[in-house]
Amino acid sequence: MIDDAEFIRGKVPMTKQEIRALTVAKARLGVDSVVADVGAGTGSISIEAALCAVRGKIFAIERNADAIELIRRNVEKFSVGNVTILHKEAPDGLEALPMLDAAIVGGSGGRLHDILDALTSRLKVGSRLVVNALTVQTTAQALDYFRARGWTYDAVCVQITRLESVGLYDMARALNPVTIITAGKNF
Amino acid sequence: MIDDAEFIRGKVPMTKQEIRALTVAKARLGVDSVVADVGAGTGSISIEAALCAVRGKIFAIERNADAIELIRRNVEKFSVGNVTILHKEAPDGLEALPMLDAAIVGGSGGRLHDILDALTSRLKVGSRLVVNALTVQTTAQALDYFRARGWTYDAVCVQITRLESVGLYDMARALNPVTIITAGKNF
Amino acid sequence: MIDDAEFIRGKVPMTKQEIRALTVAKARLGVDSVVADVGAGTGSISIEAALCAVRGKIFAIERNADAIELIRRNVEKFSVGNVTILHKEAPDGLEALPMLDAAIVGGSGGRLHDILDALTSRLKVGSRLVVNALTVQTTAQALDYFRARGWTYDAVCVQITRLESVGLYDMARALNPVTIITAGKNF
Amino acid sequence: MIDDAEFIRGKVPMTKQEIRALTVAKARLGVDSVVADVGAGTGSISIEAALCAVRGKIFAIERNADAIELIRRNVEKFSVGNVTILHKEAPDGLEALPMLDAAIVGGSGGRLHDILDALTSRLKVGSRLVVNALTVQTTAQALDYFRARGWTYDAVCVQITRLESVGLYDMARALNPVTIITAGKNF
Numbered sequence A, B, C, D: 001m002i003d004d005a006e007f008i009r010g011k012v013p014m015t016k017q018e019i020r021a022l023t024v025a026k027a028r029l030g031v032d033s034v035v036a037d038v039g040a041g042t043g044s045i046s047i048e049a050a051l052c053a054v055r056g057k058i059f060a061i062e063r064n065a066d067a068i069e070l071i072r073r074n075v076e077k078f079s080v081g082n083v084t085i086l087h088k089e090a091p092d093g094l095e096a097l098p099m100l101d102a103a104i105v106g107g108s109g110g111r112l113h114d115i116l117d118a119l120t121s122r123l124k125v126g127s128r129l130v131v132n133a134l135t136v137q138t139t140a141q142a143l144d145y146f147r148a149r150g151w152t153y154d155a156v157c158v159q160i161t162r163l164e165s166v167g168l169y170d171m172a173r174a175l176n177p178v179t180i181i182t183a184g185k186n187f
Helices: A017-027 A044-052 A065-077 A112-120 A136-148 B017-027 B044-052 B065-077 B112-120 B136-148 C017-026 C044-052 C065-077 C112-120 C136-148 D017-026 D044-052 D065-077 D112-120 D136-148
Strands: A034-038 A057-062 A083-087 A100-105 A123-133 A152-166 A169-174 A178-184 B034-038 B057-062 B083-087 B100-105 B123-133 B152-166 B169-174 B178-184 C034-038 C057-062 C083-087 C100-105 C123-133 C152-166 C169-174 C178-184 D034-038 D057-062 D083-087 D100-105 D123-133 D152-166 D169-174 D178-184
Touching: A017 A044, A017 A100, A017 A123, A017 A152, A017 A178, A017 D017, A034 A044, A034 A112, A044 A057, A044 A065, A044 A083, A057 A065, A065 A083, A100 A112, A112 A123, A112 A136, A123 A136, A136 A152, A136 A178, A136 B169, A136 C136, A136 D152, A152 B152, A152 D136, A169 B136, B017 B044, B017 B100, B017 B123, B017 B152, B017 B178, B017 C017, B034 B044, B034 B112, B044 B057, B044 B065, B044 B083, B057 B065, B065 B083, B100 B112, B112 B123, B112 B136, B123 B136, B136 B152, B136 B178, B136 C152, B136 D136, B152 C136, C017 C044, C017 C123, C017 C152, C017 C178, C034 C044, C034 C112, C044 C057, C044 C065, C044 C083, C057 C065, C065 C083, C100 C112, C112 C123, C112 C136, C123 C136, C136 C152, C136 C178, C136 D169, C152 D152, C169 D136, D017 D044, D017 D123, D017 D152, D017 D178, D034 D044, D034 D112, D044 D057, D044 D065, D044 D083, D057 D065, D065 D083, D100 D112, D112 D123, D112 D136, D123 D136, D136 D152, D136 D178
Parallel strands: A034 A057, A034 A100, A057 A083, A100 A123, B034 B057, B034 B100, B057 B083, B100 B123, C034 C057, C034 C100, C057 C083, C100 C123, D034 D057, D034 D100, D057 D083, D100 D123
Antiparallel strands: A123 A178, A152 A169, A152 A178, A152 D152, B123 B178, B152 B169, B152 B178, B152 C152, C123 C178, C152 C169, C152 C178, D123 D178, D152 D169, D152 D178
C-alpha cells in the first residue's frame, strides 16, 4: 500500500490510502485480474490495482485532461506496465473493454446508471463491481440500481480520522467519509 | 442555537454549532446558572451559555490576546450582558471565581489536571464539569482524572459530517471529531 | 437533558440523548413554541421539547399502539402537561393541528413526502422542520424534497460513539448514525 | 478478503472484514512475510495474513483456550498451512519467535508496553508493527510508546457503518471504531 504523499497529485482530488486499500480489497483482485477504473482521477486506485494484479490489466478511464496527465505521470513514477489510460467520458469507451474481473467506479459525472449498464455487459460472471460514493445521491442511486436488478450487494460508509502528531499530542483530523458499495455479478 | 457564520471568528479555531449545542446540553445549564468557560477561544460557547443562563453569569477565561478581542466583539455583537471576560492563563484566575453550577473546559494549554483541580474547589455539589477534547491525550487525561477520583462521568466522541449542497448533490464533509467528557460533582 | 435510562422504553427504538439534544437545538424551540413530533416513538423527543417549550404545546403523533402507551407513561413520569398524544398514522391527523413553530419527523412509515406536504401547510413563516433519518433513502428523499421546493436546508450526519468504562479502560461503542435535515420555512 | 460470516466464531469477538483488510494493508505483508499476530482471537487476521503471505509464516499467539480452539478450526476450514498456533499469554512466547517482517497486536491483556518491548527485539529493520486499539487507553499507550522511542508512526481511527438492506431501505448500522496505530522499525 502506497503512502498518499508518494503520488503526484496536482489539484485533482485523490482517494486516500485507507479507501484505496478497502476498494481494492472489496474488488477481490487476483494477480491475473482485468479491471476497469472509471473516473480514475489521479490514477491512485489504478496503480494500487496494477501492483496487485501484476499479471493482469488495468484500464484507467478518465474524462479530465489534467487528470489524464497525472495518471500518466503516476504510472511512470510507479513503473507499472499494466495500466492502459483511456481519455474518455464514461460510459463512452466502456463498450470496447475486454471482459472484466472487476470494475471500480470512483467518479461518474452524473451518469452512474448508464455507466453501470455499460459495465454490466463487460463484467464476467462472478466478477465484482465497486462504487465509491462521496454524496448521498450517488449512494442512493447505486443502491437503487443493485436492488432493482436483484444483485447481491454490500455497502459500508467508511470514516477515517487521522491522528496527527502535534508536539506531545495526537489531534483527530477527519477525512471525508466515502461509501463503498460492492456488488457481485452472479449472472 | 446560533449559526457558525454569525460569529466573528478571525484565525482562532471555533467550536462548531453541533458541538456547542451538545456541550451546553451536557452542562445542563439553567436560567440562573453560574458557569466558567475555560479556554473560551472565540467565545462561541460562552455566548450560547449566556443566552441559555439569561439570569446567570458566564466567566470566559482565555490566555490568548487575539481571542480575548474576539470574545469582546462577539459579546457585543450578540448583546449579552452576563459574560465576564478574564484574560488569564488557567488555572490562574480560577481561584477568584464564585461558586459554579457548571464548568466547561475547551482548552487547557497542557495543564488539564491543574485546571480540573482548581475548578473542583469552585464547583457546587451537584454541578457539572464538561471537557471538550480534540486529542487522544486530553481525552485520556480527563478520563484518568475522573476515574482516579471516583467521579461519575460519561464520555462521547461526536463526529459531525455536514452534507454540503453542490448542484444536485449533497457531498459529505467531515468535521473533526470532539470527545465530550462530562462529570458530575457529587461531593 | 434527560438520561436515556430515565425513559420507559419497552421494545420501541428510542432516539438517544445526544440526538434528542441536537434535534431540539436544530428546531430552535422557544418557551412558547407549538411543535409537532411525527413518529414520536417512545415520546422522548416530545418530552424534551415539552420541557423546553414550557408555555407551548407539543403534539406527539404515532401510529403504533405500543408506542402510544409508552408515550403516555413517559408523559406521566416526567409530569409534562403540555403534550397532546395523537394515535394516528401521519399524514392523517396533521391537517387538524394548529399552526406550528416547528415540526420534527422521527418516523415516516414510507410516506415522507406526504407528511412533509401536510406539515408545510401547518407551518408558520419562519418555522423550522427537522427530519431525523436512519436510512440512505429517507435522507435522499428529504434532501430532494427541500431542494426541489427551494427551501433553505442544512443537513448533518451525527455519529456518536460512547466511551464505556470497563475496568481501567474506556471502550468505544458506536451508536448508529442519524442524519438530521433541518429546513427553514420562509414563505 | 473473506466475508465475516465465513469464519467460525463462537463467543470470541472478531475483527471485522474492513478492519482486517486495513490491518493487513498497513502491515505491508509480502508473499514471504514472517508475521506475529498477538491476541489472535478467532484467528481471522492470521488467516487473512496467511492467504497473503503464502510462502511466509504466521504465528498466532493467544492466551484464551476457547479462542485457540477457534483458531484451529478456522485454520482447518480455510486450509492454510502456514499458521503456527501458540497458546501463550504474551509477552510469554514472543522471545522464541524467529525474526519478523511484521507484528500485529490485536489484544494485549493490559501488558501492551511489555509486548511491544518483546516484539521490538524480534522485528527486522524495515519491519512494521500494527496495533489495533479498541479503547482510549490502549490508543494512548501505543502512541506514547512510539513517540517516546522516536519511532515513525501513523494512526487512524476507522469507523465503519454498514448499510443494511431492510425492505426498500438501507439502514445505517455502526460498527465499533478501531484505532490502528502503525509504526515502522527503522533501527
